[in-house]
Amino acid sequence: MNQLGKIVVSGIAALMLVGGSVPFSAAAKTDQKQISCKVSTEAGKNPEYQEISCLLSAAAFKYGVPPEIVKAVATTENGGWEQFNSNGDAVISPDGGIGLMQITNYDSKDEKRLKEDILFNIETGVKMLAYNFYNRTDLPTINDGKNSPMILEHWYFAVMAYNGTKPVNSPTVQATGKRNEDAYQEKVFDKIESEKFQGIDTLVQSLPFAAKDFDYDPNKTDNIKFKTMNFKVNTSLTESTYVWETNDYVVSNDETRLRSTNSTSGAYTTIYNNQLMRITENFKQDAVEPSTNQFVWYPMTSLDGQSGYATNKYFEYAGTRLEGAGRYKTAVEVSKEGWNKAETVVIATGENFADALAGVPLAVKQNAPLLLTKTNELPSETKNEIKRLGAKNVIILGSGAAVSTEVEKELKSVVASVKRIGGKDRYDTAAKIMTALGGSPTQAVIAYGGNFPDALSIASYAGSKGIPILLTDTKKLPSSTKNALKGLKSSIVVGSTAVIDTSVVKELPNPTRYGGSDRYKTNSMIIDELNLPTEHVYVATGTNFPDALAGAVLAGKEGAPIVLVDNNVKSSTTTLLKGNLEEFTLLGGKTVVSEHIAEQLME
Structure with missing residues (x-):
């Protein structure tokens, strides 16, 4: 994360990692979604990938951020999701970013903890994202923005601000008016859409940006001045797939597989395109370690009685039953x-x-x-x-x-x-x-x-x-x-x-x-x-x-x-x-x- 205007994050009520389960409470729709993560806690050693995936999801819910956004930011900042290097020391980037979330803006008294405590590092990064979205008034919004926090595209400018509202991150190239594919936030959304990572299609490319919406000197590092503070999109945008709950209905958007376990190694039957399924429990992490899958598994059943696990990336929300x-x-x-x-x-x-x-x-x-x-x-x-x-x-x-x-x-x-x-x-x-x-x-x-x-x-x-x-x-x-x-x-x-x-x-x-x-x-x-x-x-x-x-x-x-x-x-x-x-x-x-x-x- 590049250096930008100083944001001091301190006094976060982080939970101590002492092994076993780490409970988080987080808003999902209107209920409280409880996520427990079993995490190894050896000093100077990175937890397993799926353990970190769980921690990122849990922290995301705790602060009201879609887990897809948090995981994509973490991947853009630190592709391997590593808090520690091979020597057991905190990963430090050339620009001074600390740990998994590459924190550069912090109170000096928190530096040691940001290096040694992966949960504190994750929570600090997620809290910064949440601050950008919920508290900052100098950033543009998409549609009704803060009122719909589980819409992925609504986080576009909060993600941008995580790296900095600098000319390099302008949504458009000033000289041509074309989309700036090299902007930090564009790279983050690429991670969400990439089959290698999450494989969730968004409509971020449909956001109606024009060069006139952003005032900046491309030869300077002064922050962008936003000329348009709200962008309207007249189509349904992409809701987080992590908010699905028991009794929700989802419909497949491609042919996929209904697995016997929450793993790609499980036996399977075929789910065909446009097949309606009902969620029977909250999502599960991948059951196999080591696994670098960023998607999660939902226990679900077809309406003719076939039950199993399927990944979130091949489904769209269809409805619910109360x-x-x-x-x-x-x-x-x-x-x-x-x-x-x-x-x-x-x-x-x-x-x-x-x-x-x-x-x-x-x-x-x-x-x-x-x-x-x-x-x-x-x-x-x-x-x-x-x-x-x-x-x-x-x-x-x-x-x-x-x-x-x-x-x-x-x-x-x-x-x-x-x-x-x-x-x-x-x-x-x-x-x-x-x-x-x-x-x-x-x-x-x-x-x-x-x-x-x-x-x-x-x-x-x-x-x-x-x-x-x-x-x-x-x-x-x-x-x-x-x-x-x-x-x-x-x-x-x-x-x-x-x-x-x-x-x-x-x-x-x-x-x-x-x-x-x-x-x-x-x-x-x-x-x-x-x-x-x-x-x-x-x-x-x-x-x-x-x-x-x-x-x-x-x-x-x-x-x-x-x-x-x-x-x-x-x-x-x-x-x-x-x-x-x-x-x-x-x-x-x-x-x-x-x-x-x-x-x-x-x-």
Whole structure:
């Protein structure tokens, strides 16, 4: 690493290598990914290559850096991943870089430790990368940058700064405007893409750089002045393959092999191109030493039951399944997927749908997960999830008949504030939720209060737009709903005349109806005619409601639609998704949304 502006890295809380396992906690998606590395600790001797690979991955997760980036930087800095030379002394480069990560910028009191402690050396380098990405404001960003740290291309300028924002590392050659293939960061991304190392294709060459974006004198060593501070790429970039978890689905992008062990020496069967697989455990290092493979192995199974290990480099993320043992645990899994922390949690009964679905816009506005409770008992998993989130506030949806005062009392023992929004019936409760939503709405959704599918189909859209959801009977508009509609300019009616009669629609302000011949066609009509994005969809059964309730809030938070299925994906849905779908989230277990549905989605 070349010398650049002084960055002092000191006081890092490094773990001591004393043999055995070295635990790291690190954010992966929204959960904590635990990685344990068994590392030999003989003084002056390099650990085995796969041990170092594990340490690099673990440190990467600890500081929120994609492991692909860390390994490629380590390879560019020190091709053999060596901390010590053959004499047992620290590797020192001609420019003074120390050890595996070639640290040049450090507090003098850390010099001895950087030379002798490989873990401290790794953590110092990784922490510098993380500082460049998360803390520096003088570096350009790609797309939403810091909000999507597991996108590899987003690290382009943080990697550049690891070596220095000097003219030699300009993304373009000033004289010609062509891409500077000799720039440090370009070499790092070459290591990611090289079959010799990681073999993961990125879209770094599609980053829209021009000579005018970078001001510098090629004959001087002054830092580059960045004229453009954000670069937009209108295509999906490359997510780290290390964030895949149990129940994630991946699709092969080439013919590859499903091995009996996490090693290229294992017996194998063939995985063909575009084959859907499900991850069954977190990744494993290569089982064979010595091995200089930088890729990792995922235990996975094909949907027809073949199990084994395959490398991450031949797959792309396709989707995931959020499931628990029952509706209450499924809601918890949805919460874990979408929230690390939450100030507020919304609670509704899991025994009926009306209050929860009407509450989706409020939950989205509050950035609050929706958790479910039994009427007279707060499930332990729900209570534990409130604690994990560190919530201070709970909003109960529904009257005491839906969520009892006993449950309310228990919630008050967990959080500082508990508020209830409940009316005399589901229609009144929905109207009161609209009041609590606040603002000055000009439009409302009108859904049938006697069944869930149509309200579920529109819930994530309503949540993302902050549109209240009101309920009605088939042939009579309840007074509470009628009063809530006063002053509104328009309404969205979901469902056919079989569920909401024309006599009701005549009482609504400037109504627009989305109603098909059945719940699935209504669902497709909503997605199509409201022009909802279909790159990522949440998939729920159209025959029951519990698993989808919490998912509607997460979908609304992400601006993604809910797709309804039964035993198959309907043809009207397939037409909408074809050529657009990039990933899916299945809500509920395999008996609710089958593996066959996952296959159909990816066809």
